[in-house]
Amino acid sequence: MWSARTRAILAGRPAAADGQPANTPLVPASAMGLDYSREVGTPTWAAFETAVGSLEGGIATAFASGMATVTAVLDLLPAGATVAVPVYSYAGTRGALDHAHNQGKITVRRIEPTDTDAWIAAAADADLLWLETPTNPTLDVMDLDAILSAADTAAKTTDRRPLTVVDNTFATPLGQQPLAHGADVVVHSVTKFIGGHSDLLLGVTVTAPHRGDLAQALVDARTRTGATPGTLESWLALRGLRTLGVRLAEASSTAAFLVDKLSGHPAVTHVRYPGSGAMVAFDLADGDAAERVCAALELVHNATSLGGVETTIERRAHLPGDAHVPAGLLRLSVGLEDPADLWRDLESALAGETAQTS
Template identity: 50%
Template sequence: MNPHPTHLHPNSWLVTAGRSSEPGASLNVPLVPASNFIIGGKREYSRDDGTPTWEALEELVGGLESGRAVAFASGMAAIAAVFDQLHAGAAVVLPDDCYQGVAGLVAAGAERGRWSVRRVALHDTPGWVDACRSADLVWLESPSNPLLGVADLEAICAAPRKPGAVVAVDNTFATPLNQRPLDFGATVSLQSATKFIGGHSDLLAGVATTSDEAFWHALKKSRELRGATPGTLESFLAVRGARTMALRLERSQQSAMALAERLAVHPAVELVRYPGLESHPTHATARRVLKGYGTIISFDVRGGAAAADAVCRRTGLIRHATSLGAVESTMERRAAIPGQGHLPPSLLRLSVGIEDAEDLWRDLDSALAASMP
């Protein structure tokens, strides 16, 4: 038997979770590419009953989040499964800044009359507490994408809410190593395993974790009926990538803090957003609810969108690409993406990888200097 996650530090759980302890079993989680199984045992069909590879990923993430996990084909598939639980005409509360995929899903549902939507500024804790009284789904994303606002999960999750109301937290940017929403009282915590869990830009997967048994069954049924099952190879890669997540996160966070401090005084930079900086609007909340400030930095380049685009073209070590949370550093201008009209045109989102911090700074500084008139 594997040790229970409460008996291990998260760094150790990441390494041991999902492995078999049976004599003669493979040391590493096997890749089981089976759709069906011989009738009479635990499984018959993978869409309904899962595979050992999926279950290893679910055990790993569920233990980290202090709950029970359901793995999905992508982060958006996990998110859609949460919204799938809402009744017709439900009231949804959404942050003013959140992932454009979520914003698009919510807008599409509202247009069809599936739910009504209220937007609340992430830093407005009294507004969230008030919204909890009437909401059927309180959707939080903390830190937010890409303005990196940090919500007071402790206060919001403890706020009175109507019976059956769901508090969901997209925990992708924080990771379960920096924040565990279920410990604050959230109903469900979501991870895009594409990002920090996989960590190598080579898979799509999502995980939803809850300590509510009925909600877990509902999520699993939604996955089954919608066919949003994770791929076997993707699950295998996510487990393998997660083994080093603690090391990757520690290294990248150290570099992110160093880069954020330098960017804050760079003449080509107008504004830096990083929860670890005292200048960040929600820094005090971040100090209280987060164990680490993360690896994502957002900053505005002087000179507008054209200057920001030029910075992206001129970096070499930092790749001009979307997504985040991987071993390599990536950067993109977020306002160039449809549905991000609320963002400053010159905002760049930088995901700091595990490269040497000095090499990253030379690359970034050179690109910024070339953008100045």
């Protein structure tokens, strides 16, 4: 078996043959024979799904956006279902859950990401465990093995097993494969690290190989709602996936370098880093200090998205959906710029805060 990094380059390619393209072609078709492409897909979607499925070890289904994957999964739930979700997690997911809760369709239970005992307890009576690790934006690491094992135990002792879903956007398929730990479904915002160039919107679900029923249900939800991926976006995402290994390795190396620098800076009160990956968060004294640092940066972009080749930063607490996040927390998505240049920019922006706190 080839390594994950190699499979990211090989999976989903056409068979090698004289006169045939080396890469999957872009096939813009609204109909495939007598079927709508909305119902049966296109060769471009299929190639992308094959590649992601290979990396995650399951059955992939592409969607028009990451949020489309969230709503498709929620579509699987019966009325009155109970959903457990981390207190700190992607605001869009929590917004979709809150909307369904306010309509009386589901009950939402919020749990601290690292309170493993509370998650184990939730596995006994919740219908869905929505897991996210590392969490957005606090970068907490959840104990996947313990929580997913508790879900299996619930199936044996109560005759009901919660659906287990893991948002793997931050870790990427190269950082962890939740299906191998026992998850039912993995979701990705392909817009982020998989696409990698801040030029597309796409999402993907991957279901465990033995859960073909879930895979089909998600395809049905995609068809019914019209949340189909664009052909160009699928092609761009597949191209981005090919370089995920080298991009993630370089960005992770730079992230570790910046964590070391930030950890020793007098203006920084706390650094949050799970030990690997390209996402870093750090806290300043308060929200005003964080806003001043964002405004002072020249190389690092102040932007809401992440996972691109450019380094971005954002004070998440300024968003209504993330008002509960520590006011001085800054989320940094590390890109591919020269590490020394990035630190020079950050150090310069932080210098003013050092003066104000000294």
